Amino acid sequence: MSARVIAIGLGNVLMSDEGVGVHVVQAVRDAVPGDDSIVFLEAGTSGMCALHAMAGLAKAVFVDCAFMGTAPGTLRCFSPDDVASRTQCRRFSLHEGDLLEIIALSRRLEECPAVVRIFGIEPAQVAPGEHLSPVLAARMADYVRAVVAELATEK
């Protein structure tokens, strides 16, 4: 069976909660072994990889650290059209990446999956460190459950 869904984890695992997307996608991959219809990508800090990885698939599910104005540890699932980005890029460096802009580019290229869902997780700390904060670590099982459920739905 060829892949139709991609789960993409974004973030830097050396910056504590900033890497939560990668940790969650790693755990989700371990939770759904042997399902060839799902591709997993740890995109790390290279959001541009996601552009190519999701091209032509039916559904993309992103997991990322997100400042949403909510309590630390909060998980929200939304579509790109549900939010406006507050990220301002000066375009000095290729590291400046706005996930929402990458999705917009993919749409303009007419290769974006029909369904795109984003799991945003509010960080408790974004600072040098190899582990998630206790707040987020305690909720990993909830995050994994939510993402697995989303991967199983058609839309």
Add this chain to the structure above:
Amino acid sequence: MAKVIDINVHHVTRVEGHGNIRVRAADGKIETVQWQVPEAPRFFEAMVRGRSYLDIQTIVSRICGICSVTHTLAATKAIEDAMGIVVSEQTDKVRLLLQYAEQLESHSLHVGYLVAPDLLGQKSVVPLVASHPDVVKTVIKLHRTGNTWMEKIGGRMTHPVTVIPGGFASLPGESYLRELKTTLAGIVPDLKVLAEVVLSLAPKLPAFNRPTEYVALVHPGEYSLYHGQIGSTDAKETVPVQKFESVVNEYVTAQSTAKWCKWHRDSYAVGALARYNLTSKNLHPLAAATAKMFGLAPGCCNPYFNSVVQVVECVHAVEDSLRLIDELLTTGIKQEMVKVKPRAGEGAGAVEAPRGILFHRYAFDKEGRCLKANCCIPTNQNHANIQKDFEALVPTIMDRGQDEVRLLMEMLVRAYDPCISCSTHYLNVEFV
């Protein structure tokens, strides 16, 4: 002429901040011209202390998500230097093949996504899809090619896992190399399209020339990314990589949390233009012809042309990769058992990252645990030169109005293709 110019381009979104441009001038007199880098420290050099030599490349590859291959290679070379590990010619070639993949990916991304919007009067690449769809599709094809190539040899698109001290954990197969050869031959027309597009836009690049010292890896007979010693346009003799601290001479400056560097002058530049100025005679024929298209010649000291040289380097990367593939297929890929016995020692490694020469140094105890580390990245080496460029540029453009002055200064920074922090990139949204 505007009486007051007050520019404060402040990067507001990140925890660390990135680069700020500050200019204040009144009645023709410049009061302030500053390139400020308010980065927070990232502690990689502290993070690796106590870690096994086998873990170092995995950690430091995360210094950057775009040049993770070159950090991996610089670290691995430094470890091999510290422990007296000699690698095979096959390892050398496959590592260079991996490095070229990253160079194609990084350069195409930089030219297509950052530089082209400026030259086409857009704020980002997204509107270019509507106005210049073929250009965007060409850039994306080149970027995708580089990414897939990196994944096949490095094991992942970002942060490679196959490079280990002594060799490779996993080598590409011969059937993949044949497939890669076909792919690379197939993108030569796309590189030609990119070169022609950039050529058509080149008249829009500012004519700004400032005599500059250029520093890059130099190796006989090569346009080198991986081999060689440290060369300078200001010196006839090269310096061994093991003495890189005597080249970079890092020092702290009040306007930047990132250190500045200097060698024979107050500053120097690294990157594509530096490599070109030092070793252009070793470009392969098609790359040399591409350089000639632009009227490029050694001695070019217009920083805006760094992006033009990146296009030339993409062509050279493909040409040299085809040579490497042919050589690897002729001898056949041989599986090598990598057996490394750690020992105490200190070593340094250097490679040319897309943005310029990159240095790593590590010291290890007899069990191979890291005692100390020092990394000097190319963008750090360029910060002082950006400042000097600003100081020379601003007086010549002050009469063009604040918006144009700001744009030209932003374009100058972008031309250096700075890699300012890969530390965080989180979403920042409000629900609508």
